[in-house]
Amino acid sequence: MALFGTLATLRAQAPQNPAFAAAFDYAEEVLRAGSPAQARLRTLAPGASGKIELAHGAFAIEQAYETKPRAEGFFESHRKYIDLQLVVEGDEVMEVVDVSRIAVREPYNPDRDLVVYGDSTGASALRISSGLATIFFPADVHMPTLRPGAAGGLVRKTVVKIPVA
Helix, strand or coil, X not given: CCEEECHHHHHHHCCCCHHHHHHHHHHHHHHCCCCHHHHHHHCCCCCCEEEEECCCCCEEEEEEEECECHHHCCEEECCCEEEEEEEEECEEEEEEEEHHHCCEEEEEECCCCEEEECCXXXXXXXXXXXXXXXXXXXXXXXEEEEXXXXXXXXXXXXXXXXXXC
């Protein structure tokens, strides 16, 4: 089941293993004012991203982008990695639906660790603003990067990929 909230809330609810510990340590560093990780993320140009290797098989994808209309989004899930998505600056809407309630549009691509799904009118919407995060497990089909209103906005975010145990 997807989790969302502050890092402290998520840390208390997430599995207690070394890969999650590495993910949370990194995420806390990104939120720490003046940290090298936060400075690196804040200097990313819109549309840019960068990969940061962490411990225990986890890695982060730091990114800056403009949120998009829902019509441009798509539902996805992953099998090899669990997503910890942390919004550092800005806010976006993420939709989530259980994998049993949505049809596959593109089968699993192991090179991208990605399954793409058709649309769902039964998804739940989460508004995630600066300092809040989500955890999406393999059964949590999600559509991130959506505009919270009519106009787009810049989001600076990191997506930590945590290996499925």
